[in-house]
Amino acid sequence: MAKKIAVLSGKGGTGKTLLSVNLASVAGDCLYVDCDVEEPNGHLFLKPEQVRKETVCVKIPVVEKALCDGCRNCVKFCKFNAIAFMKDKPYVFEEVCHSCGGCVLVCPQKAIAEKEKPIGEIRRGNSNRIKSHSGIMNVGEVSGVPIIEKLMEAVRKESGTVIIDCPPGSACIVMESIKDADYCLLVAEPTVFGAHNLKMVYELVRLFNKPHGVVLNKCLPGENPAEDFCIKNNVPILGRIPFDKQLGKLSSDALIAADEDERFKTLFSGLLNKIMEEADDETASDSKR
Amino acid sequence: MKQLLILSGKGGTGKTTVASAFIKLSSARAYADCDVDAPNLHLVMNFKNESETEDYFGMPKAQIDRVKCIDCGVCLENCRFGAISDEGGHHVELFSCEGCGVCEELCPVGAAVLMPDIAGELTLFNEDGNVFSTAQLKMGRGTSGLLVTQVKNRMKSAADTYTGLAVIDGSPGIGCPVIASLSGVDMVLIVAEPSLSGISDMERIIKTAYNFGVPIAVCVNKHDTNPDNTGKIEEYCRENNLLFAGKIPFDPKAVEAINSGMTIADIDCPSGDAVREVYQITVEALLSENKGSGI
Numbered sequence: 001m002a003k004k005i006a007v008l009s010g011k012g013g014t015g016k017t018l019l020s021v022n023l024a025s026v027a028g029d030c031l032y033v034d035c036d037v038e039e040p041n042g043h044l045f046l047k048p049e050q051v052r053k054e055t056v057c058v059k060i061p062v063v064e065k066a067l068c069d070g071c072r073n074c075v076k077f078c079k080f081n082a083i084a085f086m087k088d089k090p091y092v093f094e095e096v097c098h099s100c101g102g103c104v105l106v107c108p109q110k111a112i113a114e115k116e117k118p119i120g121e122i123r124r125g126n127s128n129r130i131k132s133h134s135g136i137m138n139v140g141e142v143s144g145v146p147i148i149e150k151l152m153e154a155v156r157k158e159s160g161t162v163i164i165d166c167p168p169g170s171a172c173i174v175m176e177s178i179k180d181a182d183y184c185l186l187v188a189e190p191t192v193f194g195a196h197n198l199k200m201v202y203e204l205v206r207l208f209n210k211p212h213g214v215v216l217n218k219c220l221p222g223e224n225p226a227e228d229f230c231i232k233n234n235v236p237i238l239g240r241i242p243f244d245k246q247l248g249k250l251s252s253d254a255l256i257a258a259d260e261d262e263r264f265k266t267l268f269s270g271l272l273n274k275i276m277e278e279a280d281d282e283t284a285s286d287s288k289r
Numbered sequence: 290m291k292q293l294l295i296l297s298g299k300g301g302t303g304k305t306t307v308a309s310a311f312i313k314l315s316s317a318r319a320y321a322d323c324d325v326d327a328p329n330l331h332l333v334m335n336f337k338n339e340s341e342t343e344d345y346f347g348m349p350k351a352q353i354d355r356v357k358c359i360d361c362g363v364c365l366e367n368c369r370f371g372a373i374s375d376e377g378g379h380h381v382e383l384f385s386c387e388g389c390g391v392c393e394e395l396c397p398v399g400a401a402v403l404m405p406d407i408a409g410e411l412t413l414f415n416e417d418g419n420v421f422s423t424a425q426l427k428m429g430r431g432t433s434g435l436l437v438t439q440v441k442n443r444m445k446s447a448a449d450t451y452t453g454l455a456v457i458d459g460s461p462g463i464g465c466p467v468i469a470s471l472s473g474v475d476m477v478l479i480v481a482e483p484s485l486s487g488i489s490d491m492e493r494i495i496k497t498a499y500n501f502g503v504p505i506a507v508c509v510n511k512h513d514t515n516p517d518n519t520g521k522i523e524e525y526c527r528e529n530n531l532l533f534a535g536k537i538p539f540d541p542k543a544v545e546a547i548n549s550g551m552t553i554a555d556i557d558c559p560s561g562d563a564v565r566e567v568y569q570i571t572v573e574a575l576l577s578e579n580k581g582s583g584i
Binding site: 106 | 297298299300301302305326327329332348349367369370384387388389390391394395403426428429430431433434460461462463464465468482483484485486487489490493494496497500514515518541544545547548550
């Protein structure tokens with residue numbers, strides 16, 4: 001059965017995009033969604049064609065000064081300190097506004113309207129049989145959450161396989177990205193940093209009751225604190241990708257390794273099968289509960 | 290105090306590896322970890338005692354008193370964040386609520402009320418005259434920019450007489466926590482990675498930092514994994530008049546050092562030798578008046 005798989009990792013640079021684009025490539029017919037809207041990279045690998053762009057906007061208040069009687073209700077109401085009084089009139093600090101619409105509601109003079117402010121865009125295109133959707137936040141904006149919400153609308157409607165490439169960390173922006181996932185794939189690297197951040201996303205996926213498994217990436221001979229964490233906590237390990245100079249080089253040139261070399265195609269096909277089996281098992285056992 | 294902020298745009302390029310080495314090399318007496326979403330610097334700084342922890346209150350969160358609530362639905366209709374659900378009676382979805390107060394304002398029976406929310410924890414280490422400020426955001430919380438500002442403020446006030454170098458480890462990306470970390474610093478060092486992804490992300494973080502008017506230096510980590518791309522980064526710096534502070538090779542010993550709680554400056558290894566040069570060039574530029582960098 002088709003699944004929505006979110007690929008995440010607390011730490012940055014563990015290989016989320018590497019895994020996501022290679023899994024998308026071996027899946028063939030699927031939707032790839034790049035939710036790392038601050039630093040999206042999937043499109044560099046997939047090189048989608050016939051790209052359509054959609055601007056994502058948020059609502060920002062605009063004060064009609066002639067109607068304002070200076071009651072300051074808007075200033076008193078705004079919890080984000082996005083409105084201040086200057087020269088006896090309200091002034092809006094657009095960067096800190098959360099677009100809650102509260103100032104519009106509390107203005108007794110109906111002096112506040114809202115305008116659309118662009119904060120980024122979504123680029124949709126095709127790369128062979130893969131549909132590629134990338135969110136990209138404008139430089140200087142603080143929050144990409146509205147862009148991810150927009151990306152998720154398409155994810156919810158999709159009936160085929162979806163690979164969601166998440167941002168790093170475990171904050172609000174990551175939560176938004178995994179909400180609609182059937183299965184969470186955690187990518188970890190073999191350092192104490194990797195293990196520490198793996199623990200954080202592990203707690204996040206457990207909190208949301210998401211079926212999950214781990215891929216250990218860049219494995220070197222010697223100790224692997226991330227692997228120790230998985231064994232200790234009974235977290236399923238779905239695969240181990242050894243540190244591999246050729247894989248690193250291909251990826252650093254934004255090439256999809258599975259398309260370039262049969263060896264990697266076998267590696268990622270095997271991994272995708274494993275993930276799909278796990279995801280099916282988890283859903284089956286969930287429905288029995 | 291002169292504040293040096295380490296950023297990268299892309300995650301996992303080696304910010305904490307470089308920051309921790311800089312702290313050792315400079316014997317900095319003040320430093321901070323502003324990657325509040327996934328902090329790691331404490332893992333290699335080896336402080337023994339936690340001297341001071343404090344709850345971090347982010348934005349408040351709404352709560353609906355089920356006894357008072359008459360299920361009129363005004364809160365649900367007006368919440369822009371989809372944070373109100375009516376399944377089993379109107380209630381607030383904790384992680385979606387941004388604390389704007391619209392539901393509290395509109396509730397006709399006073400059932401919706403904003404309550405304080407502990408969104409993380411701030412920790413300050415202060416041992417033998419070394420000040421280290423760090424924090425951990427709770428899972429799924431927003432407003433990390435505010436927490437980053439508090440992390441920096443705690444470092445500054447605990448080391449207010451210190452005039453030397455302060456090293457600040459930043460977070461990946463270009464959003465809220467990064468922007469909060471940029472304000473008031475004297476210089477930014479970008480740790481870049483020689484991949485096309487790394488270059489794309491580097492260009493975006495440089496544009497973000499440039500808007501703050503902060504001098505920018507760039508170094509390349511794992512430079513030998515893709516010499517062509519390393520060349521492209523050097524060329525980008527030349528073209529845009531940014532200080533190129535040097536390059537660090539891929540080094541399995543770096544992983545060993547980190548995994549035993551040490552920095553690459555603590556052991557004899559190729560990456561350690563290279564980071565010394567990067568450190569010297571960066572600090573020289575930071576301390577000199579002529580730190581020209583622009584785009």
